[in-house]
Amino acid sequence: MGVTTVTSAGLDVERIRKDFPILSRELPGDRPLIYLDSGNSAQKPLQVIETMREHMSAHYGNVGRAMHVLGAESTEAYEAARDKIAAFVGAPSRDEIVFTKNASEALNLVAYAFGNPAGDDPRFRMGPGDEIVISEMEHHSNIVPWQLLARRTGATLRWFPVTDEGRLDLSGIDDLINERTKIVSIAHQSNVLGTVNPVDTVLARVREAGALLLLDASQSVPHRPADFAALGADFVAFTGHKMVGPSGIGVLWGRGELLAAMPPFLGGGEMIEAVWMDHSTYAPAPHKFEAGTPPIVEAIGLGAAADYLTSVGMEAVAAHERELTAYALEALGEIPSLRVIGPTDLEARGGTVSFTLAGIHPHDVGQILDDAFGVAVRVGHHCARPLHLRFGIPATTRASFYLYNTTSEIDALVRGLHHVQKVFA
Template identity: 65%
Template sequence: MTATLPTYDVQAVRADFPILSRLVNGRPLVYLDSAATSQKPRQVLDALRAHYEGCNANVSRSVHTLGTEATEAFEGARAKIAAFIGSTRPDEVVFTKNSTEAINLVGHAFSERAGDPRFRLGPGDEIVISEMEHHSNILPWQLLCERTGATLRWFGLTDEGRLDESNLDELVNERTKLVSIVHVSNILGTVNDVSAIVARARQVGALVMLDASQSVPHLPVDVTALGVDFLAFTGHKMCGPTGIGGLWGRYDLLLAMPPFLGGGSMIETVTMQRSTYALPPMKFEAGTPPIAEAVALGAAVDYLSGIGMDAIHEHEKDLTEYALKVLATVPDLRVIGPQTAEGRGGTISFALADIHPHDVGQILDAEGVQVRVGHHCARPTCARFGVPATTRASFYLYTTTDEVDALVRGLQRVRKVFG
């Protein structure tokens, strides 16, 4: 089966990604693991090299030329990233090393002795998450509840892989201090419309955090329109380097939060008796930050913006619709999650008969097809759907229908090998 996706020059996009021209096991690389990490375009690689070759210096410390240029590039990247997610204030973007650190940073602000009542958490208080969360949006809240005596609660999932909001008013109530929900599931591909959850949280005075690791790279995201209080994202899934991500937070909340780490650059004054802290975002960026990585993430934002997030989203939606159709031709294949392209992203997890996903992945790799196998750091979701693990194919702006066809051919080979 063949198909052509209209009005999107995927071959021109692919030409920007050097790695896509390599061979794996003597076969053309078919990279279907972008939910784990995306490949990097030449424009981002060039920006990383240019920074180190041209203006490498520490930031916010020196008045010399290189230090000034590095600081301008670093803060310029922050401004680009803020605009990319719909914020008019660059000082609402805190650089972290990934989404996990961003979520933990917010978790650190809550305690029984927090000065701001919005962050005061103790016995009788509740935090609400969901059953489809990545472990990075489960463990920090479990640990926080263990420290404070608060209670962790969660939304269940429907058989179709959607959030079950039937008990929203009971689950998010006057005891709720925070709701932390994934925007797009990294295992089910589900895109969560969080408008009703945000509205209910506002009614009861709870804060809302969004794990946007799988949405910021793939679709237009506007923090103002979403109406949330915090949003976490990571650079390596959006054509940027590893080791750089971000937390967006409402400035009044960032101002009220305590520092996450102590050290250089996050201080106002230091004496042997006590210290005072810099304003956000510097208050949360102790030590030398990932400078070149931030600059390269700014280049990634330029690259994605140049193509257009609406165009990328439409490409992935068409591609996902095609993939669901052709995967349905593979006997004994069960898609875990939404069965249509509506309200889902380009991540498809599936089980193939009773063949272990590790075996599926090894045979696909021999064909040059790179997929993820396992529980995808979402073990509760696997348990909900009665599978120990799945095979996951995930798409991005450079994925083609030919690559989806290669996946299907590989799966037919898996079935043949296992009879």
């Protein structure tokens, strides 16, 4: 398989691919692996793998509580990872970075703060007459926690519809976000459509209404430069395994004064200031939200992932993916009866392309691509079933691109899709 040495975006893709050992793997039948499923989970470079291995083999100890050398080394490395993530996303303070086990936990953490009797800040009071706003394109992780909150408190859940082109329908924004709205929680980038949502427009209305804004940035932070201070949201959640880091680690960023006002999500060791038999006082954020032994090695691995992506350059990553997406949209557009679900141009979209082939179930598409061509894509509703219901389809096939992908791999995808059509002709 040919690989472009240096793209016009400035990435040396051949060198980058050598950092990812799994990409040189041959599948059964001497098929090369063509991995087009990074929107699901990204592959890991040696720099991350070796950082985690080295810590486990030479420095591992529990953090924040052991007085010996290993404990001190682990604590230093764990907190250094927090510094790296704060710098990577442009957080004003390292103390605004809360480590969670994934983005789902981060989103649930914020949802739990609303209507919680343990809290007394009026911004987090929630009850009948109050409203929560999400969108029709959300991942289940940004739907179910708000459904649970609405059921728990009697609040009303509302949502932005999605246009036929796969964009947020903003025509009713002034009615949807109003004086009863307490929080708006939307994806920064859709995991199905690739759509990058207009944060500035939504944020302006959120501020007019006196509400709070949470962004699920799981699909954006790995793929373009992030500056949370400039973004203007109140909370941002993302996950590590999509940004060449390990699984089991995610991040919630929140404005410092909001984190200070929120009650803890989980109780246990290290999130306390002092404990009596009848009550406790809590440590300040971020430790207030990191009860128990945290994912130590995973956080350190996430710090290494931030180092790796920074060394490559996030501007270059974004430009490379834009080139790949343009190439893919043009190539896929030439396949008879293929329908792209989502924007068909490059305006405000990322490197995720979901599609259907007329008369062929996506599960069959994915199976044949894997079995015959070694092409790994995702099929199903991608944990976004309401979005698929809105488009009247049960599932899609999704190809998602990252810094290590090439146009040659997109060519292989297209050849595979033509073969699928011949099989079902």
